[in-house]
Amino acid sequence: MSKIYYTKPSIGELERAYVNDAVANGWGEQCYAYIQRFEREFAARLGVAHAVATSSCTGALHLGLRALDIGPGDEVILADMNWIASAAPVCYVGAQAVLVDVLPDSWCLDPAAVARAITPRTKAIIAVHLYGNLAALAELRALATAHGLALIEDAAEALGSRYQGRGAGAWGDLAVFSFHGTKLMTTGEGGMLVTNSTALRTRVEQLNNHGRAAGELRQFWPAELGHKYKMSNIQAALGCAQLERLDELLARKRAIFAYYARALLPVIDGAQMNPEPPDTLNSYWMPTLMLPEDCPGARDTVLHSLAEAGVDARLVFQPLSRTPVFAATPQASNPQAAGLALRGLNLPSYHELTEAEQDRVIAAVLQGLKR
Structure with missing residues (x-):
């Protein structure tokens, strides 16, 4: 595989x-x-x-x-x-x-x-x-x-x-x-x-x-x-x-995102993905899945499931205020950033990604949520 x-x-x-x-x-x-x-x-x-x-x-x-x-x-x-x-x-x-x-x-x-x-x-x-x-x-x-x-x-x-x-x-x-x-x-x-x-x-x-x-x-x-x-x-x-080739590259990113969104959002109640509000167009550079708030620990089980399926995914960015770089600089509490960091992961999205490969990713995500 x-x-x-x-x-x-x-x-x-x-x-x-x-x-x-x-x-x-x-x-x-x-x-x-x-x-x-x-x-x-x-x-x-x-x-x-x-x-x-x-x-x-x-x-x-x-x-x-x-x-x-x-x-x-x-x-x-x-x-x-x-x-x-x-x-x-x-x-x-x-x-x-x-x-x-x-x-x-x-x-x-x-x-x-x-x-x-x-x-x-x-x-x-x-x-x-x-x-x-x-x-x-x-x-x-x-x-x-x-x-x-x-x-x-x-x-x-x-x-x-x-x-x-x-x-x-x-x-x-x-x-x-x-x-x-x-x-x-x-x-x-x-x-x-x-x-x-x-x-x-x-x-x-x-x-x-x-x-x-x-x-x-x-x-x-x-x-x-x-x-x-x-x-x-x-x-x-x-x-x-x-x-x-920018228009071609952009169109492919948007198609990859749409495939994920159609498959995942209807079946994961409370999940979020990259938004596209009115008056905007999102390049969807990195399709990102925010798992529901009421599923503590789900992100780690999903990441483990993806790894078992041979899928490379990554965490969303963690709060900078919690890193050693800013340890000596007092910062305000930022609850949204802290909470999102525990729920989010980036999904594969390279331009040559096939629908069959996306199906593998989707299946691994859903399998992880069942654990």
Whole structure:
């Protein structure tokens, strides 16, 4: 019985052709050609003015926070139910990550919790779009505007999701994306920062070039201490090909989710999966099953059943406030994040997943619930 992995990329002939071209010809004067093309085409696809390719989404977020001049003494609000990559860059710049609770349906930032957490030291809100689900963008945008805060979208998991016709990442002062091998589209490792602000784009590019200012005639003269979170031309070639296939990749993710939802939700009373509220389109990057609240311990028995069936699944993100990283930083109690962490698991969703394989996953889930 072959193993069913929870995710893997979809790589075809177009990707191989572009990468081979970059390997053969992407040097000398062409060493940035695919990078520049990828940035230009990604920005156009999202409907934003600027895009800067990076080596990771984490690096993009670090650059964005520095470009916003966020540093020691500042506070940045984000959801407690998150992966560390969304919070770590806040610590990198010396600011304090303020972890607040999430909504019970989207599992993303609760705007009411954000409002309660705002202080004179607050400089930004990071809205992480979890598993393709969109954060409450209208409410968070209004809060940020009213309090003079930056709204940052961490859209690492939500490329292709849309709200009121605009893509995730097009609502914030800046947004970041991931192209890790698990994501909807991949460059192996890699990320992108997008913004409509020319000033922010210029600052990010300077920071990402070891702090060298554009137009500086002294070639090796850093104006400030910067970083090097650059994407390679070969990675960008892969990204250009994946971007051309984005509609196909998105449609397949949505079909996989729909198959799970039709099979599981009618027979597991009280279960939830990724929501798609009015005016939204969910990319369903990671189909996620939240088991009923009245089934304590069910998640672990389901995970065990899946493992026995040769199915690779994973836990949802655990509250960051409970990890050793934040042990010394007092945080508010966040009951929704704590409760969801005990009930949720991500189901396999790679693009080549067959209906027969999904049936194996579904059967293992239901078998686990019978124990």
